[in-house]
Amino acid sequence: MALRTKGFESLVQLRRHFSEHGSDFSASNPNEYEEMADEFLGGDMAGTMYECVRPGGAKLRYDSSTDAFGVLDPTDIIRTFFKPVPCSSLAGAMREQMRRSGRCHSSANNLVYIKTECKK
Numbered sequence: 606m607a608l609r610t611k612g613f614e615s616l617v618q619l620r621r622h623f624s625e626h627g628s629d630f631s632a633s634n635p636n637e638y639e640e641m642a643d644e645f646l647g648g649d650m651a652g653t654m655y656e657c658v659r660p661g662g663a664k665l666r667y668d669s670s671t672d673a674f675g676v677l678d679p680t681d682i683i684r685t686f687f688k689p690v691p692c693s694s695l696a697g698a699m700r701e702q703m704r705r706s707g708r709c710h711s712s713a714n715n716l717v718y719i720k721t722e723c724k725k
Contacts, residue, residue, distance in 0.1 A: 608639070608640070608643045608647070609643055609644070609646075609647025609648065610642075610643050610646055610647040610677060610681045610682070610683055611680065611681045611682045611683075612639050612642075612643060612682070612683060613639060613642075613682070613683050614682050614683075614684075616635075619635050619638070619639055620635055622638070622642075622685060622686065622687075623635040623638045623639075625687070626638070626685075626686060626687035626688075629673075629687050629688040630673070630686075630688075638686070639683070641686070642675055642683050642686035643683065645666060645668070645673055645675050645686060646664065646666055646675045646676075646677040646683060646686070647677070647681075650666075651668060651670070653668050653669050653670040653671075654666055654667065654668045654669075655667045655668075655669070655716065655719060655720075657719075657720075657723035658723075659723060659724075659725060661679065662678070662679030663676055663677065663678050663679060663684070664676070664677045665677075665719060665722055665723055667715065667716065667719040669715070669716065671688075672688040672689065672715055673686070673687075673688060674686070674687060674688065674689050674715070674719060675687075689709075689710055689715050689718050689719075690703065690708065690709040690710070691709060691710060691711075691712060691713065691714055691715065691718070692704050692709035692710060692711055693711075693713065694709075695709060
């Protein structure tokens with residue numbers, strides 16, 4: 606299947622992102638994960654999606670129905686694709702572990718997080 610974007614910058618980047626986030630989407634391998642990211646960032650906007658463009662030209666998309674979030678740089682390279690997690694939605698020790706590892710954010714919810722990310 607031909608990609609609509611340029612995909613991830615390198616095979617190393619694709620494998621790293623798949624390792625960290627592939628399970629968010631039940632992707633069975635790096636190629637499937639990249640195809641999902643490509644469709645999300647290069648496909649048509651769904652009615653449940655929010656999109657913005659950062660001052661530097663990067664496009665960010667968030668889908669409130671799936672919690673999917675992705676960043677496409679100005680040259681159409683996928684920078685990330687994952688499901689953000691508000692730290693406040695986690696309990697006790699899990700919250701602290703995820704916070705320390707950077708796997709959750711401090712915003713009240715994902716839409717607030719995305720709107721904050723759009724301003725960077």
